[in-house]
Amino acid sequence: MNGPSVGKFYGWFTALGLLVGLLVAVGYYRDEYRPWKDYQRRFIREEIRRATTPDQRLLARNTPVQIRQILLPELNRVDRCTTCHLAVEDPSYGGFPQPLAYHPLHDQHPFEKFGCTICHRGQGRATSADDAHGHVPHWDEPMLPLKYIQASCGQCHEAADNPAAPELARGSQLFETVGCRGCHKLDGVGGNIGPELDRVGARRSPDWLRQHFLTPAAVTPDSGMPPQKFSDTDIDAIVLFMLSQTGANLPGFYASMKVIPSASQGRHLFQQKGCLGCHSIGGQGGKVGPALDDVGLRRTPEWMMQHFRDPQTVSPGSVMPRFGFTEAEARALTDFLLHLRDQKVALSIPALMGPVDRGRDIFAKYGCAGCHGPEGKGGVPNPNAKTAEQVPALTYVADGYTKAELKGLIIKGQREIVPLDPHRPAPPLYMPAWGSTIRDAEADDLVAYLFSLKPKGEDLGF
Amino acid sequence: MKNPLPKRIWLWFAQTRVGRSVFRVGLPQSNLERSQAMVSSFLLHVQPAKVSRHALRASYTLGLGLISLYLFLILTVTGVLLMFYYVPSTEQAYDRMKDLQYVVSAGLVVRNMHRWAAHLMVLSVLLHMCRVFYTGAYKQPREFNWVLGVGLFLTTLGLSFTGYLLPWDQLAFWAITVGTSIAGYAPLIGPKVKYLLLGGNVVGQEALTRFYALHVIVLPAIAGLMVAVHLWRVRKDGGLSRPDGPEDSVQSIALGQLPTNKSYGLMELARGTTPQVGLDPDDEVFTWPHLIFRELLLFLLVVAVVLFLAVFWNAPLEEIANVVHPPNPAKAPWYFLGLQELVSYSAFWGGVVVPALLVTALVLLPYMDRRVQGVGRWFARERTVANTIFSVCLAVAIVLTIVGTAFRGPNWSWVVPWRAPPAITEGP
Numbered sequence: 001m002n003g004p005s006v007g008k009f010y011g012w013f014t015a016l017g018l019l020v021g022l023l024v025a026v027g028y029y030r031d032e033y034r035p036w037k038d039y040q041r042r043f044i045r046e047e048i049r050r051a052t053t054p055d056q057r058l059l060a061r062n063t064p065v066q067i068r069q070i071l072l073p074e075l076n077r078v079d080r081c082t083t084c085h086l087a088v089e090d091p092s093y094g095g096f097p098q099p100l101a102y103h104p105l106h107d108q109h110p111f112e113k114f115g116c117t118i119c120h121r122g123q124g125r126a127t128s129a130d131d132a133h134g135h136v137p138h139w140d141e142p143m144l145p146l147k148y149i150q151a152s153c154g155q156c157h158e159a160a161d162n163p164a165a166p167e168l169a170r171g172s173q174l175f176e177t178v179g180c181r182g183c184h185k186l187d188g189v190g191g192n193i194g195p196e197l198d199r200v201g202a203r204r205s206p207d208w209l210r211q212h213f214l215t216p217a218a219v220t221p222d223s224g225m226p227p228q229k230f231s232d233t234d235i236d237a238i239v240l241f242m243l244s245q246t247g248a249n250l251p252g253f254y255a256s257m258k259v260i261p262s263a264s265q266g267r268h269l270f271q272q273k274g275c276l277g278c279h280s281i282g283g284q285g286g287k288v289g290p291a292l293d294d295v296g297l298r299r300t301p302e303w304m305m306q307h308f309r310d311p312q313t314v315s316p317g318s319v320m321p322r323f324g325f326t327e328a329e330a331r332a333l334t335d336f337l338l339h340l341r342d343q344k345v346a347l348s349i350p351a352l353m354g355p356v357d358r359g360r361d362i363f364a365k366y367g368c369a370g371c372h373g374p375e376g377k378g379g380v381p382n383p384n385a386k387t388a389e390q391v392p393a394l395t396y397v398a399d400g401y402t403k404a405e406l407k408g409l410i411i412k413g414q415r416e417i418v419p420l421d422p423h424r425p426a427p428p429l430y431m432p433a434w435g436s437t438i439r440d441a442e443a444d445d446l447v448a449y450l451f452s453l454k455p456k457g458e459d460l461g462f
Numbered sequence: 463m464k465n466p467l468p469k470r471i472w473l474w475f476a477q478t479r480v481g482r483s484v485f486r487v488g489l490p491q492s493n494l495e496r497s498q499a500m501v502s503s504f505l506l507h508v509q510p511a512k513v514s515r516h517a518l519r520a521s522y523t524l525g526l527g528l529i530s531l532y533l534f535l536i537l538t539v540t541g542v543l544l545m546f547y548y549v550p551s552t553e554q555a556y557d558r559m560k561d562l563q564y565v566v567s568a569g570l571v572v573r574n575m576h577r578w579a580a581h582l583m584v585l586s587v588l589l590h591m592c593r594v595f596y597t598g599a600y601k602q603p604r605e606f607n608w609v610l611g612v613g614l615f616l617t618t619l620g621l622s623f624t625g626y627l628l629p630w631d632q633l634a635f636w637a638i639t640v641g642t643s644i645a646g647y648a649p650l651i652g653p654k655v656k657y658l659l660l661g662g663n664v665v666g667q668e669a670l671t672r673f674y675a676l677h678v679i680v681l682p683a684i685a686g687l688m689v690a691v692h693l694w695r696v697r698k699d700g701g702l703s704r705p706d707g708p709e710d711s712v713q714s715i716a717l718g719q720l721p722t723n724k725s726y727g728l729m730e731l732a733r734g735t736t737p738q739v740g741l742d743p744d745d746e747v748f749t750w751p752h753l754i755f756r757e758l759l760l761f762l763l764v765v766a767v768v769l770f771l772a773v774f775w776n777a778p779l780e781e782i783a784n785v786v787h788p789p790n791p792a793k794a795p796w797y798f799l800g801l802q803e804l805v806s807y808s809a810f811w812g813g814v815v816v817p818a819l820l821v822t823a824l825v826l827l828p829y830m831d832r833r834v835q836g837v838g839r840w841f842a843r844e845r846t847v848a849n850t851i852f853s854v855c856l857a858v859a860i861v862l863t864i865v866g867t868a869f870r871g872p873n874w875s876w877v878v879p880w881r882a883p884p885a886i887t888e889g890p
Contacts, residue, residue, distance in 0.1 A: 006751045009751075009755045009759060010466050010468075013759065014466075016762035016763055016766060019762075020762055020766050023769040023773055026773050027773040028568075030773060031567060032567075078557070080565070123560075125557065125560040126560070126564050127564040128564075138779065138781050139781070
């Protein structure tokens with residue numbers, strides 16, 4: 001053979017071959033060793049320890065170490081949380097340290113139908129703790145702190161008056177009374193000075209939201225939003241409510257769970273379905289069906305439920321149609337009727353209220369208080385506005401405007417606010433045009449309410 | 463001297479009945495068998511029985527062509543493995559990436575290998591082209607093989623670019639959006655090409671389907687075929703380019719003038735300066751084992767490097783593609799960032815004129831530069847002008863790419879990477 005010897009190559013072959021072998025081994029180890037396997041073995045050891053009969057022991061010993069997952073095709077999710085959290089359904093693991101703790105309260109929300117991440121967020125497909133809990137780069141949905149967990153209820157259920165999620169209900173109520181809608185749109189209702197809030201809960205972290213309420217400019221430098229003076233519990237509730245606004249569009253089964261029966265849900269339905277067309281309360285309404293004022297005394301809840309399902313079965317010959325209410329809706333209506341003896345409940349039906357009272361609700365509904373203060377008393381800062389750097393109070397509008405002028409102002413808005421000092425930035429807050437949002441009758445009621453704000457005995461003005 | 467164990471096992475196997483039926487020639491022991499080993503093997507016969515000693519010099523080739531080929535093989539194998547799990551659907555693609563990472567055995571490592579090998583291949587093909595240029599190896603009779611090489615370079619870019627979209631994450635989506643909009647700047651045909659590539663006006667399911675088909679069948683088939691022709695021509699053009707030395711007294715020999723006392727196989731009747739015809743025998747060595755061993759060693763080295771990267775560094779995977787939230791800045795894959803930087807000055811010049819001129823110049827190069835001096839040596843003095851022009855173009859491309867990669871922040875504004883501003887939070 002000519003040419004130099006190739007003997008030196010054997011050493012190189014051995015060295016590189018070993019290096020490749022070593023890398024394959026390291027790769028294999030890193031792929032094969034996963035902490036969830038340790039958790040599963042810990043669980044199996046615990047099960048063996050607890051076994052009392054040989055059969056149980058055998059069963060425990062034969063538990064396979066494998067990925068466990070809940071497939072949720074409707075939600076387009078795969079939750080592998082139970083790969084580590086193996087004992088979520090076993091009450092005997094109550095108080096056990098994580099990841100083997102029991103998860104209480106799931107009778108209404110069975111795991112096989114809901115999984116975990118739909119409420120807790122995080123990354124369901126992941127099988128390592130950090131990735132699964134979602135506090136990693138490039139994952140938008142980290143786990144929701146337990147303090148705010150009720151926010152998740154709001155994805156399927158109405159936030160207001162939800163007895164199972166009191167924090168959420170409180171947050172929702174705050175949102176409506178503080179007047180956030182004056183500037184922000186939610187579900188298509190609200191002003192356009194600030195951004196829409198329909199997806200804010202998916203975009204913002206709890207910390208960001210909290211900071212934003214207390215000092216908006218700290219997180220959004222050019223924000224014109226006035227700092228909010230919330231108590232500690234109020235801020236938790238409003239942050240929680242914001243977190244519930246994820247814009248998630250949940251499919252069939254989940255969306256149908258919206259109504260959690262409550263008297264106020266029933267009141268809402270009663271109004272919406274036009275029951276007053278045939279029935280009356282407090283002498284107002286139709287005469288076709290019986291008056292309902294004391295129906296709670298005359299009928300049992302069971303009777304009412306059956307009546308909503310199919311009127312003919314309990315009142316043969318009744319002309320009331322079958323409305324096809326869901327069970328939840330029927331229960332909500334029943335609750336409402338049982339509460340009718342309470343005057344306040346009855347009088348809160350808009351159709352039964354006078355224009356001033358309706359106007360007061362509309363003032364709240366569109367968040368006017370957010371800028372004009374509760375009951376239009378003012379006091380909200382609007383830097384560099386000529387009106388004492390505040391949004392004007394509404395207490396004396398009856399002196400400055402006719403009803404038609406005031407209605408026109410509400411509908412057309414006032415984009416330009418006269419500045420105190422033309423060299424400083426324009427005032428951030430202005431009057432949005434409500435014409436596209438508010439109904440004509442609502443505007444009339446609102447004007448009636450605003451005119452009623454003027455303190456009594458000051459009719460002469462100046 | 464006692465043979466090492468692997469060799470002894472090989473020797474034993476090669477002389478068994480089965481071994482002989484497979485390899486025909488056992489482990490070659492004589493020069494005749496060394497020739498036969500090459501000629502009788504399908505996989506080896508693209509190479510001659512003997513090669514010029516010059517072709518073995520690592521300092522001459524740097525092994526770059528072979529490295530590119532090996533990376534292509536690694537990409538094919540890992541790519542097929544990934545195909546077992548991948549679904550080219552906007553609904554599923556991203557989830558499949560997550561499943562590869564979290565539940566598929568070795569899924570992450572295979573994806574990492576594929577990703578890093580792809581980047582390395584773009585690099586090695588580019589460097590291979592530089593090597594061929596700086597050694598003047600594209601000259602007569604290898605002009606057309608250079609053209610094929612340019613085609614392979616573009617095909618490599620196409621393979622990498624089409625693969626970039628498949629994970630369907632933010633990185634993929636916006637890189638392809640930016641990359642295809644660069645294509646759209648060409649006059650007249652640009653928008654058509656973009657529409658044809660994407661199957662629409664924006665990146666969506668149609669684009670994903672097309673990129674997938676291009677990535678897993680069309681471009682690999684083209685690349686495979688071109689690689690075969692490329693290698694075949696290396697052989698037919700007389701092996702690797704080498705300098706015209708005083709010892710190289712080769713002339714083309716007409717068939718009628720061949721010595722009659724020697725018989726030639728068809729594979730030896732190649733054009734021009736084949737090692738078999740006319741070269742000083744002392745300047746050649748047998749391909750087996752001298753070249754084959756080196757090739758195998760290089761293969762092990764390439765596998766080791768790719769494995770090393772894949773085991774310790776994960777391929778990027780960002781958030782799922784979101785049509786309404788472009789990252790700022792949205793960047794094309796790194797090998798197009800030089801172009802994107804140019805486009806930021808002028809869409810027409812950067813997106814159309816410069817790349818078109820570059821490709822045209824590369825294709826025409828061997829036909830314009832026809833002097834045959836300076837072949838087979840790095841940076842030959844006779845080629846100073848050509849080398850300078852090429853180096854300047856290369857340097858500009860590298861600088862533009864580095865600027866586009868590291869020095870461009872939100873709205874393509876100038877940033878200094880070690881003092882990067884905090885990432886812009888999305889608008890409320």
